[in-house]
Amino acid sequence: MISGGGVGALWQWLRYLSGWRKQRQHQGRVLTLIATTLATATLLSFLVFLADTWLHVTTSSTQISLLEPLHSPPPYSFDLKPACWETGGNGCSLNPAATNTFLMAANVSYEVLGNISSTARVSTFNSDNGDYAFVAIPPSQELAQRDYTALTFGMRTQCEAVSQKCGLWASAGSTTGFWCSAAFSGNLQASHSNWQMVHFVDPALTDINITQVKNPYYLGWAGLLTTLQGVIDDPEIVDPVHGGMAFVMACNATLYNIEYDYVNGTVVRFVAQMTNSTVVEAAIGPMANDFAQPYLQQYAESAVFSNTSAELADKLSLSYSKAALSFFAQTINAVPATRAQERTSVLVARIEVAPLYALVVADLLYVVAGIGLMIAPLKMSSADVRQLQSRLGITALVADRFETEHELRPVKEVEDLFEECKGLRSRRIGIVRSEEHGWSYAVTTPEPEKNDGSDMELSLISPTPLAENRDGSSFRWDGASQRG
Template identity: 40%
Template sequence: MDIKRKPVPNDHSGETTTPQQNSSHMTGKFKDIGLAFFLVSIPLFVFSLLLLGLVSHFRVSHGHVPYSNLDFPGSQDEAGVYYVNLGATRLIFIASWSSSLAPALVGFALTMFSFPIAHNYLQLTRERRNVDLLTPYQLSIVLRLFTGGSLGALWTWVKYLHTWRSRRQNQAPALKGTAILATLCTFLAALVFLADTWVHLTTKTVQMIIATPLSSGIPYSMGLVPSCSFGNLTGPTDALGNCTILEAVTNIFLQRSETSLQVLNNISDSMIALSYLDEYTYVAPPPTAELSLRDYTASTFGMETQCNAVSTQCNLEALDGASTPFFCSEAFQGDVSVMDEEEVYPACSPNCYPNWYLTYFTNSQRNENETGYGLLKGGGNPFYFGLATLVNKASDAIPLNSTEIVGPIHGGVVYVLECNSTVYDVEYDSVNGTITRFDTSMSNDSVANIFKGALGATTVGTDYLKQSASIAVFSESMQELCHKFAMSFNRATLSVGASTLQPNDAIVAQERSTKLVTRIPKAPLYTLVLANMLFVVLGIALAIMAIARSGGEVREIQARLSIEGLVADRFEGRRAKERVESIEDLFEEKYGQESTRIVIHNSAHGGYEYQKLL
């Protein structure tokens, strides 16, 4: 049921003429190929260059730690990772452009491939190789693929292969080639999507820690004050008069005692006594917000004390209510239950009181007492002392079950210790508040005598030591009691001796600063770039193939291998058979004529058919 062809107005003369058959060819092949090539290759190429350019331009590095001994976790670039001084959100957004665009490129890739398909199909037609030509249903699949290469079209092809297996005709080369390319393009689009997802999942904002060296004026080392740093101070305590001790008729005073009391009570803003590995005690700068951002190497002084319980060895016993005597040697004996100071003085130092005997010795055999009349006789390093004490006198319970503990009849807890202490010159590294290196070398005798004299000849640390001895009896074992008191003695000695110390410059120091950067692993980044470049290479290859196979009448066939070509052939009559310059020229409607209307109507065979409405 064809309609009559109406005349077409002549734009130049105003007259109406009927379109005449001409010898023109379908044009626009280079335009179509160029546009498809541009869309398939150029955007992804530009996106890849932009992404790599941003990473390269804004890339930052931890650099090198100024001092190798102050290295810290996170100070080096992680292998296989870029750090970028650009927001992670922005970088991920730019990276996501590829996965957003890639699925839309499948159709344009197939547009370029349609030229080689048309070229081959024209040859097959001329050679009358009918078995290699498309069946109607195969043609419908090809047209669907050329329309956009959607997953739906590929699914139709897959169903055709498998559900029509026993009935279908052999696949025409045109269908097979088109479907394979559509599958390849879809796979590449999926690869871009997966690579982009990988980038999304692994790219994150992290803190980059950068260390910069600090110049002088960083007072983290501890050294002796000038008055204590020259001369031989190994003699009796009175030799320390210019350094730490002020001897008066009625008392022995500690010079700069306010420093010692501040350190002992943890209120000093320049020094603190800290423990290391629960074995050593050393003097260091107190924690501050500024110090928490700094790493340093410093020199200072430290101590190690070891104590053993000798109550049974010294024959400690609760003799009667008013007497708990002990006898370790002629140099170390007494009765810890004596309540009269006169019974203690002057045979003991100022660190001897009723119920408290802290006695220093001149040698490791502990057979010579050096604490007569409140003045120490000097000595070397290490030095030795003994302690016999009655603590917690108001208590009638003994918390620690040990043969080295005695409970006097009138209450309290008594024990006897023998100890030795060593003073060290210490050099240590502090990184992020943690000691990473702690090297010790034994201090000379003068340094040891300074610290021993400050504590032994004065009463500044006595109350702290008494309290420590009282608390120590709540230990789980006698060994633990000894260790606790030893650590307390270290702290008391260094804190009281802090009056002889002053802050000096650290040996080296660095400051850690942090900034937020984007961490992007190399593997997903380059996988995304590679996936993009595969599309680029595919676009170049398809463009070359399309240009090489577009000569002669290929453009005519390629243009008609489309839904427009099929519809025009079915409904536009003679016009669809004419040579035109554009596929749109096959339709009467383009010329302003009243066009045929299409209906889907009942057929004489009981089904439905397309009909042209006159």
């Protein structure tokens, strides 16, 4: 069946089984076995096709990252310069002179403050405890493909509006005064006094001896901004008579040693522990000498567009932390990160589990069926199998019915079953009309060729009946000649 027609033959046989009903002949065991085998193979191949199609339809592309540890971590951490540990914080951040005080490395600080530095930048991290500012590595194409754990320094500043507590009042056009303590008071309308920031070592804002600064330290912050009046409708915000907006803040600033994990462009772990006094001294020196005043005043002019005094205080707090760490950047060096890894993005196929398992199971079932079909013929003689196969085809059936000598001996090829292959004259097969006006096959024997090369005459002779009618009566060709 497989050699003769494949799936088409199977389909015809199935139609025969289902369509002929009671007239159907009994099917031999071998034929049933062959048909069952073919049906099983067809079904399994169809299952493989469906599972493979399902797998391809549901497969999609996705991007993943391959991680490779860097055995020599790049310099993504920060530590104080050795000179700062030796001389103290102020000694490595400020250079006092007779007429003025200078920054030790002003170019480094202002590059970080302007966010144009190639070695450091001030980033922020939002946590439940508030907003932290910390020194980190500037973004780059190299950094975009790396994850790392680094150590650095950070700061968190908290401010609270205390205008009412300090008696801020615009009593006249020339007077917008306040008094928080003897060390922190004044008139914001006076010349060069519309911006005041004083650093203290105590929360009461009374002790300005910052040479013995501790962590955290404190500051009083008062300002009169040239902003339109009535921007913030809050009792802690005062509108002076001659325009503008005035406020008084009490703040505290805490410096931290930071350990953080940077993964795929995001800080995923952030651990802050309070740092020592040397770090605090290095950070407070430039701020106490008003190096950050122009930046803070400019930022405050835009921060006043807030809804409440609390929102304004939060914005000013973060701006102070960023400015303090920017000037602090001159006192630190980049050192190797704790650990780092390289990420390589690759495009891969995303395969659903269900269709994958379905295809594997279908393939395995097909393999099991194939192994079974392989074992079955191995149990038989290979010569017998070939001989049987050669005689089960249509060609061998024709030879058996229409040749005079039936080959009982083994043959190598199916053609060996025909007399023509032995050099004998081949008989002809014809269609003859029966006595009942039906038609049947008949066998003729050709006469020898004539010497003159004319067509030979074929005498249709048959000493025995060549066929039978359906009623059992026989008929023969009557011996008429036919030109061949």
